[in-house]
Amino acid sequence: MDAVALYPDAEQVAVTWLRARLAERSEPYINGVTVGTKVAPKESPGKYVRIRRLGGVELHMVADSPRLQAQVWYSTGATTDEMNRQAIAQLVWALLRGIRGQDVTVPGWPRPVTCYRVATFAGPTPVPDPADVALTITQLTVEIGMRGRPA
Template sequence: MKPLVVFADAQAAAADVLRAALTGRLEPYAAGVSVGTRVPGDRSPETPRLPYVLVRKDGDLPHSSMANTRATLRITVWHTDADQAHDLAQLCQGLLIVHSGPVIRGVRPATGPLAAVDDASDTDLSTFTVLANVRPTA
C-alpha cells in the first residue's frame, strides 16, 4: 500500500519567506513593505499600504512519483512608481530563488518581472512568476 502524500501550502510558505526576508532590508524601495496573499482593497499611491507584495499560487504539477510537486507562484508588487515596483519585484524574485526550506525546497525563475499598471487604481506594479519545488509530507 502506498503512503498518503500531501503537499504543504506553497503560497503561504512563499509569503512567509518574503515577509521574513524583506524585514529590515536597507533598500529604500523595500521600506515599509507588506506581504500578503490577498489583493488589498485600496491600492492607491496615497495609502500607506504601499509598497505591497501579493503572493498567489497559479497552479501546481505533481510529479508522477508524488516525491515532488512544482507550484507556479505569481508575485505582484504595487509601488509608488514603476521603477520602485520593478526593483522590489527583482529583489523578491532573488530572495525566492536563493531560498530552500521545509516546504519549498528550491525555486526557479519563470517569467518577468513585467511592468504593468493596476486597472482599478492606476498604480504602477510589476509581476513575475517562479516555479517552486514543494516537499511532500507523508
C-alpha cells in the same frame, strides 16, 4: 491503496520566506513594504507584494511544484515610485530564486518545508493594476519544487 502526500500551502511558504528575507534588507525603498496573499477589492495597496498560486503540478509522489505569481505595488506619490517598484520586483525575484536548497518553517506545518528547485516562467514585467488600469504594477512568476509529507 497507493501512497499519497500532503503538501504545504505554497503561498504561505513563499510569504514566510519573503517576509524574513526582506526584514534582513537595509535598502530604504523596502521600508513599509508588506507581503501577503490578499488585496482589498478595487484598492491599490500602496507598498505591497502579493503572492498567489496560479497552478503547478505534482512532480512525483512527495514533490509539489507550485507556480507562484508575485505582484508588486509601490505607490507613494513620489517621482521614484516606478523605479522603486521595479527594484522591489527584481529583489523579490532574486529572493524567490534564493529559496532553492532552503528549509522554510511555516506555522501549522509539522516540519520545515524543503524547497529544492526554482524555475522562472516570467521575469518582472510591468502590467496594468487589476484594481485601476490607469496604474501599473510589476509581476513575475516562478515555480518552486517543495517536499510534501505522507498523508
